[in-house]
Amino acid sequence: MIIAELLTAWRHHHQLSIRGAAERIGIPPSNLARIEKEGTMSSETMAVILRWQLEPWTV
Numbered sequence: 001m002i003i004a005e006l007l008t009a010w011r012h013h014h015q016l017s018i019r020g021a022a023e024r025i026g027i028p029p030s031n032l033a034r035i036e037k038e039g040t041m042s043s044e045t046m047a048v049i050l051r052w053q054l055e056p057w058t059v
Contacts, residue, residue: 011036
């Protein structure tokens with residue numbers, strides 16, 4: 001559930017729609033909507049989100 005809350009806060013902070021945020025992350029908008037609503041995601045979606053979040057730290 002923490003990831004869902006963080007994603008929602010990030011999306012609101014940047015004034016992004018679910019579609020816009022999903023495009024930035026690289027997941028379908030329906031997946032992001034489900035994460036925000038239910039707090040659940042597949043391991044594949046989790047991997048995409050983690051890769052997106054860690055990219056600035058890679059060399």
